[in-house]
Amino acid sequence: MSLGWILSYMRWGAVGAGLLFIAGSDFAQNHSDSCEAQMPRSLVNTLERTFPGFRVPLEYDNAPEDIAYNKSHGGTGCLGVGTADFTGEGKKDYVIGMTAVNGGGGLAVIALPKKGGWQLRSIQSWREHQRASGYVAVVPPGKYDKTKSGAAQSGRDARESLTCSNPGIQIGTIEATGTVYCFVQGKLLHMLVSD
Numbered sequence: 001m002s003l004g005w006i007l008s009y010m011r012w013g014a015v016g017a018g019l020l021f022i023a024g025s026d027f028a029q030n031h032s033d034s035c036e037a038q039m040p041r042s043l044v045n046t047l048e049r050t051f052p053g054f055r056v057p058l059e060y061d062n063a064p065e066d067i068a069y070n071k072s073h074g075g076t077g078c079l080g081v082g083t084a085d086f087t088g089e090g091k092k093d094y095v096i097g098m099t100a101v102n103g104g105g106g107l108a109v110i111a112l113p114k115k116g117g118w119q120l121r122s123i124q125s126w127r128e129h130q131r132a133s134g135y136v137a138v139v140p141p142g143k144y145d146k147t148k149s150g151a152a153q154s155g156r157d158a159r160e161s162l163t164c165s166n167p168g169i170q171i172g173t174i175e176a177t178g179t180v181y182c183f184v185q186g187k188l189l190h191m192l193v194s195d
Contacts, residue, residue, distance in 0.1 A: 066135075084138045
């Protein structure tokens with residue numbers, strides 16, 4: 001075997017390994033978690049420090065059929081993160097469906113960017129084993145009316161009808177009643193709606 005042939009073989013082997021590495025990197029980037037991709041690192045760090053019994057959501061926290069349905073209707077496949085200007089201040093706000101570290105429950109949190117950090121507000125929770133069917137979503141501005149189920153509204157900020165001038169937030173369990181939240185004159189109001 002000549003030295004030239006060995007060097008040629010080594011060169012082509014290195015090229016092939018490089019191509020495999022690039023292809024593998026591209027595969028990993030194209031298949032990163034759609035929830036993680038939507039949250040800035042500073043927000044992830046703040047959430048994990050503030051709510052130590054929970055972790056930030058991952059796409060696979062929800063059932064595969066719900067992820068597929070979301071993707072087929074133009075979503076990213078992540079049912080645990082929503083972003084919009086909820087307050088009307090011209091900033092990118094977040095609603096995060098956090099997942100309990102133990103037990104399969106969850107916690108919905110609104111995260112508003114403020115000078116020097118984040119203002120967090122937990123607004124709803126899912127009981128044990130409910131996070132897999134739980135979701136957070138952004139709803140368009142508009143008028144929302146009480147669900148026909150007749151379920152009682154609770155809390156002083158609950159309404160029978162709600163008009164959102166900015167995008168709102170919907171939190172719920174798939175194929176069940178959800179709750180719409182929106183900021184009205186600086187107050188976070190809510191009401192029940194059908195999923």
